[in-house]
Amino acid sequence: LPPPPDAASGSDTSSIKRGPRFQMLSRATWVRGAAAGALAGTMLESLLYPVETIKTRLQTRGASRLAAAPLSLRTALRGVAPNTLIMGSGSFLFFLAYEPVRHLLNQVPSMLQHQSLVHFVSCAFGMLAGSTIQVPNDVIKTRMQSGRSAGLLASAKHVLSSEGVKGFYVGGPAWLMVNLPKTQIAFMLYHSMMAEYQRRVAGERGLNPYEHSMLGLLQGLVTGLVLNPVDVARARLMVQGLGKGHEQYGGVFDALCSVCRSEGVSGLFAGAVPRMVWMGLRGAVFFSVLEAARKAIVR
Secondary structure (H helix, E strand, C coil), X not given: CCCCCCCCCCCCHHHCCCCCCCCCCCHHHHHHHHXXXXXXXXXXXXXXXHHHHHHHHHHHCCCCCCCCCCCCHHHHCCCHHHHHHHXXXXXXXXXXXXXXXHHHHCCCHHHCCCHHHHHHHHHHHHHHHHHHHXXXXXXXXXXXXXXXXXXXXXXXXXXXXXXXXXXXXXXXXXXXXXXXXXXXXXXXXXXXXXXXXXXXXXXXXXXXHHHHHHHHHHHHHHHHHHCXXXXXXXXXXXXXXXXXXXXXXXXXXXXXXXXXXXXXXXXXCCCHHHHHHHXXXXXXXXXXXXXXXXXXXXX
């Protein structure tokens, strides 16, 4: 069987013309893939922001002595508009790097039968590009969602005045430890399931939006559970600069050990259920919207 069509750009790797030189991705295809990714990321963030707020509250409980504001509809949606715009920009940067790397790798004959590796490497480049915007945004968002910071501008000013520019990238390694493998696993697992489903069930007709969303849901549930401990460490690191008498962590490993000592193994899986729901819904929404957006833009 030929490799499955790529979910981000809709191109089939078997249709790439090969010669003695690499062919660069056309500007139209490049921008189209990035635009589809930005649209999917924007819709994803706007729909699932409240679920992520609940997850963050559970993960950061006990991380600071500064009391969290009571959870309500207003606090659950605090910062959703600017965060959605920023995450859409981050998704645009992700696909802006992901698309050309994927395109170049698919022109290497030995990579055609190793599509999981193609997505693995391409996602690494995409996440590094997107992290330049998404890590600072995640620092501010985590503090707002934990209920220990008032708003977007107040959070940004507090970080800048108390921790400097580097404060916007605190927890950045933990962010990459969570989001890089999460994205790599998501794309690899999704495309593997899609290829198998197409071979066994769909055949030549292709997948409809419902089938794309179900495959995205399954991969999200798996990755959400497996990577929850590192996500707890990421959340703790990002709120540790708030309030007096807060606990300080030396890094990701120290945060994991500290949580395990003080709260037990169960502490590493704090917020696991809403995280699995969040990740499952993210996968369902993202891949179905991505496919729909790609088809609409192509038309």
